[in-house]
Amino acid sequence: MDDDIRERLERLEATEAIRQLASRYALAVDTRDVDALVELFVDDVRVGRGGGTGREAFKKWFDGALRNSWTTSIHGVMNHVIEFEGADRAYGVVYCRAEHEAGDKYIVQAMQYWDRYERRDGQWYFERRIPLAWWATDVLERPVGEPKVRWHNRPAAPSELPGWWPSWDEFWSGSPKHGVGEREEGPHATWLARVRRGQLHGRRSGQTRRDGSP
Numbered sequence: 001m002d003d004d005i006r007e008r009l010e011r012l013e014a015t016e017a018i019r020q021l022a023s024r025y026a027l028a029v030d031t032r033d034v035d036a037l038v039e040l041f042v043d044d045v046r047v048g049r050g051g052g053t054g055r056e057a058f059k060k061w062f063d064g065a066l067r068n069s070w071t072t073s074i075h076g077v078m079n080h081v082i083e084f085e086g087a088d089r090a091y092g093v094v095y096c097r098a099e100h101e102a103g104d105k106y107i108v109q110a111m112q113y114w115d116r117y118e119r120r121d122g123q124w125y126f127e128r129r130i131p132l133a134w135w136a137t138d139v140l141e142r143p144v145g146e147p148k149v150r151w152h153n154r155p156a157a158p159s160e161l162p163g164w165w166p167s168w169d170e171f172w173s174g175s176p177k178h179g180v181g182e183r184e185e186g187p188h189a190t191w192l193a194r195v196r197r198g199q200l201h202g203r204r205s206g207q208t209r210r211d212g213s214p
Helices: 003-031 034-038 055-069 166-173 188-195
Strands: 073-084 089-102 105-120 123-138
Touching (some): 003 073, 003 089, 034 055, 073 188, 089 188
Antiparallel strands (some): 073 089, 089 105, 105 123
16 A cells, blocks of 8 residues: 555544544543543543542542532534644644533533543543633523633633634734734644644643633
8 A cells, every 4th residue: 555545544544533532532421431431541641730640540530520510411522623743642622512410500511622632552542631611601691791601619710712712812902923925834734733823732821721620
């Protein structure tokens, strides 16, 4: 087989495997299969806020988060943009609309996950997922005004989106980074990297985030 064709086929297979990760994550969360959930992550996954490393520590964190947050949940996976840094590493953005039954509230959330992926021994895993919200509120309320993130069991908080995208502030300030015809050109494989202005690994400078729902 021609090397170029082989490389293209491998990239298509990798893209589909990564997309399956996002769908399996949603299914595992909604069925409360925590063992299946943590198996989607690298075995040395880091658990935030001093939670340690490894799947056992991650399982303990997820178990507590899922028991203490809400009962029934439905995570709908939507747009998924993926870019590769090499044969075994990639990053991406996944849209999600999530619904949560929480006591007498039914919280609906619009969000994105900022992901990093890694292939080990031929298998793709999440290295990290960062959940970012546009809004979260009871289904009977409108997510207008501030603050937009209104969970049933925590103080209302500002949303991360769309402000984490550099183009948002550039657009409203009237000071885009590039003028028409001046945008730095590059292959489609780095489109997301350019849109995120190089912010591929997490938060923008000077910004903080709250803990999101799983």
